[in-house]
Amino acid sequence: MAQRAYYEPGTNGVERLPTSLTMFHASPLLMRTAHWHAQVEVNYVVQGWAHYTMGNHSIRFHKGDLALFWGGRPHLLNDASEDLVYAGGHLPLVHFFRLRLPTDVQSKLMQGAILLTSATDVSDALNFERWNKYARSGDPMKAGMAVDELLLRIERIRFDPYTLLPDTQSMQEWGGMDHHASPIVVRICDYIADNFREEIDSADIAAAAAIHPKYAMSVFKKSTGMTLNDYVNLMRLSYAQALLMQDDANVLQVAMDSGFGSLSAFNKSFRKIAGMSPSDFRRDVRARPSAPIDKCLVLDERLN
Known part of the structure; x- marks a missing residue:
């Protein structure tokens, strides 16, 4: 069989x-x-x-x-x-x-x-x-x-x-967004999408959205349930997850290429979402049978 x-x-x-x-x-x-x-x-x-x-x-x-x-x-x-x-x-x-x-x-x-x-x-x-x-x-x-x-x-x-x-x-209820918040969240997400692999903080994000850092943190948390740092880390972890599948992937290099400033920060964030270290995740997944799958077509995110 x-x-x-x-x-x-x-x-x-x-x-x-x-x-x-x-x-x-x-x-x-x-x-x-x-x-x-x-x-x-x-x-x-x-x-x-x-x-x-x-x-x-x-x-x-x-x-x-x-x-x-x-x-x-x-x-x-x-x-x-x-x-x-x-x-x-x-x-x-x-x-x-x-x-x-x-x-x-x-x-x-x-x-x-x-x-x-x-x-x-x-x-x-x-x-x-x-x-x-x-x-x-x-x-x-x-x-x-x-x-x-x-x-x-x-x-x-x-x-x-x-x-x-x-x-x-x-x-938990936090009230959702109002019509003023949505364009701000879009500007925040746009900036993070373009820069998540770089060293960015709430001040950089707020400046790009032309708002005060405290307001940026507040409106993003209210709209998404995540802090700005949570979302930046999620973008980095999603990217790192795929890099770890490459045969020549080095965990330290993956951490750096994904935008984490240190291996310890990468390990801590990865454990939080995956429940295991990046090394264990890579070893665990590679030990399982796989097959190519061409299910997705990538479209330019600026199409709309």
Whole structure:
């Protein structure tokens, strides 16, 4: 009996590209190790079912379900039907905070809630397939239309029944964003996306957004549930996760290339999200069978 192959972060995978919008339409491989990435993930189940473990809870998506969740929390696809096909995209925060969604939805997604709707129809299956083909066409106009239409489809969720899971009543409430905060968060995310591998601090970020550092920290925390430092580290850790998969990866070099100023800071941050050291993570993942997977197409994050 052939040994089963599993998905692992690749050199050019979504983990390596935390600032990019990616789109996919594929039969995914199961995962043996949770991964994370600094984008909101959009999943539409074309056929079959998929079972995810996300933090302390798990959820199964069925054919016709459309779901959004924050990929910055470790999650894994640990079971699925043999005929599973799913489609969707990974949205950097610079796109996510431009969406016209209810503020409580954006805030709760950033806290770890999952938005789930079954209010879909046959047109969604056709559209997700077309968007993926447009994105892969090599035609910039078609690629741009794919992104625009995907974002509009997500915004349309607010007009149909949807659920936020798990029970969000138990989640900490911080009030969500107001309409003044969203453009500021977009400017902050834009700057961090361009500079997360450099030595930056709250003063640099605030200056780029043309606001006071204390206000930058306050509005970002209120909108995302993360501190500025948490988000910068998440971008770096997503990038580092993929670098660790390279055969010649040196942990110290990965730390430096990802923007960490020291190996100790890298180890501490990595342990916090992965529950193990970077060296153990690399050794653990490399010991497992893998297979190539070409599920994502990278689109320029400035398309929209």
